[in-house]
Amino acid sequence: MSAILDFLLGLAWPWTRLLLFLVGICAFVGLNAAYLVLAERKGAARFQRRPGPNEAGYAGWMQPFADGLKLLSKQVLIPPGTDALLYCVAPLMVMAPPLMCLAVVPFGESLVARNLDYGLLFVFSFGSINVMALMLGGWASRNKFSVISSARVVSQNVAYEIPMLLVVITLLMVAGTLDLNEVIRQQTGGFWQWNILRGIWDFRAGHIGANFLMPVTFIIFYTCMLAETNRAPFDMAEAESELVAGAFTEYGGMGFGVFFMAEYANIVLGCSLATILFLGGWQSPFPPVSFLAYFSGPLWGPIWFLAKMYCLVFSVIWVRWTFPRTQFYNLLNLSWKILIPISLFTLLLTGALMKLPLVWRHLF
Amino acid sequence: MTAAAFPFTDNLVAGVFILAVTTTVAGALIAALSTRIIRGVAGLMVCCLGLAGLYYFLRSPFLALMEILIYVGAVCVTIIFGVMLSEPDEPAKTEKPVHAILWGGASLLVSLMIFWGVSRLSLHGAWTAPAARVTDGSIKAIGVSLLTSYSMAFELISLVLLVAILGALVIARMGRTKA
The missing domain is CATH 1.20.5 (Single alpha-helices involved in coiled-coils or other helix-helix interfaces)
Structure with a gap:
């Protein structure tokens, strides 16, 4: 027994570590989805002045397990007339990309499955598969609601991918690296050093930051994240009142459950990215001086990260139950007419603010 | 505590290569042989994922990720835009079987010739290895x-x-x- 343990912790440690992270991420995604559904229902209830699920366990805390057991015990049906192969593959394809992406997300300075020096690119390239998967699921169902929904998913995601990538490029120009852990390390030294505020005024260097529109950039990123994960007010894909359940109409049992797990995994991924890029990731909001240094370190890192991330997740739920669904044309107009021009402008502004001082110094 | 001490490490590289090649070929076959256009696009996507695996195998992770981002995330989605404007159900066959066999034979002949040419070039061409690694990728x-x-x-x-x-x-x- 101890020989096996020695082998696992010694020679095979890189593999053991990867395996542990794999299991950990799967467990995290599953539990996270289960309890975010509960949070969503509780939040909705709170906003609508009703108690929400409160029967199973204390204040409804066992509700996710009841829901999970119910979904698991349902028969997996393939409705006649569907494209059976694609119908079965779609939930798997929806689930795989966020799991892949979470492998490079640094929850703490060393709490990352595989820190790649092209982590940001990794997240965006695997994240782009999500659209295809939703679309295939909707199309394979051969249901009018699903087909309309998948058409909406594609145009919505294409429209919002552009401002999102432009915003990320702006941040890349400031950070100068694709390594997510390195991006976080640059934001050390208190909350005013986080990218969202450091862009306005760089306190350490004592001059104007790289982009004083950084809070606007953050809002653009957040809006695009809502749209990319098909959340209200942009939940055109599953608009309940007009499309039944959109692309998931024909799915039942755990097939339906997997789509929901993937949606929550994508929300967590989007909020993690926002935390890493704008809010300092696992950095403590306090500067590391005197007793405040106690609040940063390998143990506090994941706590800060999860706190920031779940604050953003809560705001996503908040937005969903506060704002009504937009019209589809308004949705596309917002992206093409407002978000893309503004993000192009911030890109230019960042370039100018970063390079013009050099030109100035060179000339005079 | 070296990585090579783990069993099957030597086979791992060959395994990755075989996986990537199989994915690419299977995706290409699905794309070419399926009658439903949406399955064709899905096959193309699988093929691009396999290609990305081959790029990764060749130590170009950047190119691999770009392949996924551009070909899966953009090109396949653009094709689907086109598919959405077409009929969801496959049209009834109006072509005569004799014509289909003729066209199929002709395209098979052309593709066999191209395959033969490319393989001959890659096997017998006077390739020179670069003197030094140009960049680290x-x-x-x-x-x-x-x-x-x-x-x-x-x-x-x-x-x-x-x-x-x-x-x-x-x-x-x-x-x-x-x-």
Whole structure:
């Protein structure tokens, strides 16, 4: 027994570590989805002045397990007339990309499955598969609601991918690296050093930051994240009142459950990215001086990260139950007419603010 | 505590290669043989994922990720835009079977000839190995060479993309009423 343990912790440690992270991420995604559904229902209830699920366990805390057991015990049906192969593959394809992406997300300075020096690119390239998967699921169902929904998913995601990538490029120009852990390390030294505020005024260097529109950039990123994960007010894909359940109409049992797990995994991924890029990731909001240094370190890192991330997740739920669904044309107009021009402008502004001082110094 | 001490490490590389090749070929076969157009696009996507695996195998992770981002995330989605404008159900066959066999035979002949040519070239061509590794394939090396040796191509491509985005903006801002 101890020989096996020695082998696992010694020679095979890189593999053991990867395996542990794999299991950990799967467990995290599953539990996270289960309890975010509960949070969503509780939040909705709170906003609508009703108690929400409160029967199973204390204040409804066992509700996710009841829901999970119910979904698991349902028969997996393939409705006649569907494209059976694609119908079965779609939930798997929806689930795989966020799991892949979470492998490079640094929850703490060393709490990352595989820190790649092209982590940001990794997240965006695997994240782009999500659209295809939703679309295939909707199309394979051969249901009018699903087909309309998948058409909406594609145009919505294409429209919002552009401002999102432009915003990320702006941040890349400031950070100068694709390594997510390195991006976080640059934001050390208190909350005013986080990218969202450091862009306005760089306190350490004592001059104007790289982009004083950084809070606007953050809002653009957040809006695009809502749209990319098909959340209200942009939940055109599953608009309940007009499309039944959109692309998931024909799915039942755990097939339906997997789509929901993937949606929550994508929300967590989007909020993690926002935390890493704008809010300092696992950095403590306090500067590391005197007793405040106690609040940063390998143990506090994941706590800060999860706190920031779940604050953003809560705001996503908040937005969903506060704002009504937009019209589809308004949705596309917002992206093409407002978000893309503004993000192009911030890109230019960042370039100018970063390079013009050099030109100035060179000339005079 | 070296990595090579783990069992099957030597086979791991061959396994990755076989996986990537199988995925590519299977995706290509699905794309070519399926009658439903949506399955064809799905096959193309699988094929691109396999290609990305091959790039990764060749130690170009940047290229692999770009393959996924551009070909799966953009090109396949664009094809699907086209598919959405077409009929969801496959059309009834109107072609005569004799014609189908003739066209199929002709395309098989052409593709066999191309395959033979390319394989002969790659097996018997006078390939010379590069004297030294030019770059380490890292993002930094790619960035440096894009902005120095290949700056002209880089500028041209960025100009084309900028004009495309601006054109899309102009079309979107004109609105639907003026048609």
